[in-house]
Amino acid sequence: MYEIFFSMKHTPFIRGIPVDQLYMDQENTEIQNRLVYVSQRQLFALLIGDSGSGKTTALRRFHDTLPRNDYEVLYVTESKLTPTSFYNILLKQMGSEKRYKRSDAKNQLFKQIELLRGLDNRKLVVIVDEAHLLDKEMLEEIRFLLNYRMDSENPLALILSGQSELWNRLKTQSYRAIRDRLDVECFMEMYDLSRTQSYISSQLKYAGGNEQIFSEAAVRKIYEYSSGLPRMINRACTLSLCLAYQTNRLIVDDRMVSEVLEERVT
Numbered sequence: 001m002y003e004i005f006f007s008m009k010h011t012p013f014i015r016g017i018p019v020d021q022l023y024m025d026q027e028n029t030e031i032q033n034r035l036v037y038v039s040q041r042q043l044f045a046l047l048i049g050d051s052g053s054g055k056t057t058a059l060r061r062f063h064d065t066l067p068r069n070d071y072e073v074l075y076v077t078e079s080k081l082t083p084t085s086f087y088n089i090l091l092k093q094m095g096s097e098k099r100y101k102r103s104d105a106k107n108q109l110f111k112q113i114e115l116l117r118g119l120d121n122r123k124l125v126v127i128v129d130e131a132h133l134l135d136k137e138m139l140e141e142i143r144f145l146l147n148y149r150m151d152s153e154n155p156l157a158l159i160l161s162g163q164s165e166l167w168n169r170l171k172t173q174s175y176r177a178i179r180d181r182l183d184v185e186c187f188m189e190m191y192d193l194s195r196t197q198s199y200i201s202s203q204l205k206y207a208g209g210n211e212q213i214f215s216e217a218a219v220r221k222i223y224e225y226s227s228g229l230p231r232m233i234n235r236a237c238t239l240s241l242c243l244a245y246q247t248n249r250l251i252v253d254d255r256m257v258s259e260v261l262e263e264r265v266t
Contacts, residue, residue: 002245009208013234013241015057019064022057023202023230025195031186035062035159038184039071039125042154044146046170047161049188052231055161058188059127072122077129083141090126106145113155124156132162136175143178190228193220199233210250214240217254225261236261 003011010017024032031047035058038045049055063073074093076086087105088098094112099105116122128134128142146154160166167187170179191199197219204211214222218240226232239260240252249256 002241003207003209005245006207006209006213006241006250010206012203012207012209013237017203017206019061021206022061023199025198027189027195028054028058031058031188032062032065034184034186035059036066038159039066039123039157041183042123042157043183044154044181045157045159045184045186046167046182047159047186047188048164048167050164050190050229052229053188053190054230055188056129057230059129059159059161063127066125070122071125072116072120073125073127075127075129079130079133081128081134081138083138086138086141110155117155125159126156127159127161129161131160132164132166132169134162139175139178143181146181191223191230191233192228193223196223196226196228196233199230200237203234203237213244213250213252215251215253218252218257221254221257221261225257 002008035045035047037043047055047058059075063075066073072094074090076089078085078089081089084100084102084105087102087109090109091098091105091112094109094116096108096112099108113124116124131139134142142158142160145156146158169175170182197216200214200219200222201211204213214237222233222236222240225236236257240257243256243260244250244252247256
């Protein structure tokens with residue numbers, strides 16, 4: 001729709017942007033480096049961020065950049081996980097048959113890990129997304145999964161990704177045993193005004209159009225609306241570009257941003 005009007009080759013501000021075109025700055029690079037370190041050392045990590053902060057995008061970037069000859073990456077995102085279903089989801093992704101008892105499923109998983117490490121010489125990375133939805137029993141089971149060879153080493157790299165409420169739970173005394181097992185903690189910070197400007201410019205550069213479509217005042221208005229959350233920035237920018245197309249305007253100013261945001265709230 002608006003892409004042709006703005007002479008764009010690609011659609012900006014969407015989730016499906018290729019990994020090598022995603023916005024990267026010092027903070028994002030640091031999180032990527034930590035996740036790679038976790039996979040190399042087979043550690044237990046936490047990735048925390050508010051809804052819309054870009055956690056899943058960061059995980060997608062991390063997943064797609066790991067060499068497949070060295071790593072097997074398994075991804076789990078279920079709101080009602082039980083220990084048995086958790087093990088069976090992993091087994092299915094590894095090409096193994098389902099087990100109906102928790103102990104059988106767990107033992108089979110360890111056998112698959114041994115084969116992966118011994119025969120294929122590859123390391124296992126397990127990503128559990130939306131981990132703030134997991135109950136205490138499931139989080140405890142994940143901790144027990146890391147007990148391997150009399151707790152002398154981790155059998156896999158484990159990354160829990162979730163919203164801030166997960167971190168708040170882990171800071172309480174009843175979750176101390178899980179918290180104490182953590183090796184690396186990553187926190188997705190909301191963008192400040194400068195990062196918001198850079199993010200928008202990066203998206204427009206990927207699209208192949210004019211990188212100066214949004215005025216400084218428009219960017220400031222988008223930042224105020226979004227509080228620096230990438231998902232909300234995407235939403236505001238897309239709505240503003242649609243309005244600019246409809247009104248035949250090549251530059252988006254703050255009044256146009258206010259108009260589309262007020263209509264959305266209404």
